[in-house]
Amino acid sequence: MLAKRGMVATAQQLAAQAGLDILKKSGSAIDAPIATAASLIVLEPTSNIGYEVGGLPGSIVALLATVSPSLILLIVLLRLLFRFEDSPKVKWLTLLIRPIIVVMLGMMAWDFFSTSQAESGWLPMILIGAASFVLMQRFRLHPAFVIAGALLIGGLFMG
Template sequence: MNYIKLFLSFLKIGTFSFGGGYAMLPFIQKEVVEKNQWITMAEFTDIIGISQMTPGPVSINSATFIGYRVGGILGSIVATIGIIFTSFILVLITSKAIKTFKDNPKIKGMLMGMRPALIALILTAFLSLAKEAYVDFKSILITVVAAGFLFTKKLHPILVIVLSAY
């Protein structure tokens, strides 16, 4: 396993994607499934599911699981550091500037302009994962019933996940 390549791949994902974990999923998929072929699309879908159930941001959890899958414990450490490195450095450097410019109308406008692109990235990730997840009537039925319990009965999401396993 080339740990430098793993680090650089996740560094690129963490550096050039904007909008949080779900917005990163299409970039992660392209890099690890399509470009480097480290895992299959089915494995990627499973990793996303596990990443959503475990505490923490889905992008960091995904990087950790993918890194472990392709490079063991050292791979998980390398991938996780790669995906958080740029954000960590930028927040460290700009923490004072954020306080200064948080009410700037141009900054607010810029962030508002990014929202439609972020929504498109999240929808792209959903559609890509849905192709793998919804393979038969049973999987669609489980989703509809689970959504019904979540939104009408206000059941706790973890309870719905456990019930969905049956």
Template structure:
């Protein structure tokens, strides 16, 4: 794993401000935006590092919308980077929430205002579907299609049919990965 590039604080601030401004729908809808900024646009992290951060962030308590920027900011620019990234994400959300709730409370009975709120749901679903497909595609490279699909199916059964909390499923997968014996390298004694 190569060392991540050191991010300038100004660039970090604007990257996470864009995420804060465009991440309507809460933390889960922001995940594809975070990936776009930190993996694709700025190359601060690889896809594998991003997937690891997402997995760990989902197992910890609290909102993913602040955990991921905090960790990524710290990782690429230290303690000040953590503060800048979290601030850049939450300040636009706070301002937008105050403004939109003011407008919504005043015009809540107008049909197009109600429609706007309902229109966000399919957009977030498509974004999350794309992110899930990208992670499934990447996991098949490491585990193969059969194991990847079996794990996805098992997780679906545990979560949706048996009612197991997603955090427990993710924690179990992380524990299994950590406890798995490391494969020996060829030529090692």
């Protein structure tokens, strides 16, 4: 969907219309609330579409319809895991999955690292990384606050 000052593209027409409405109202896609709303529309358009179609009840139903299958499957699998937690096979499985999770997190960190370095350069990345390490290790600051601070610095000075 096109507007005078921009364009919104999503797979869902109602999600694109919601993003376009936000763009029309503010005139700038740089504002933090608009960027947040646009991100939510891109990442999870279901509740916005549900709201457009059925108001607040439609939004709740759409959100529950999106989350419920994964939640039900997770509950069933966890109940099975706890039911057989003393089984040697389950213990072996939980020991086997830990290195896989470490490798996946490492791959995600490497991808993030290489993308950040390519876009921002070495200096900002090293400074934010060192400051984050010091804040969490020396001052015992919660990682959520460190991440929020890094996002704020990145948005203000690197965006």
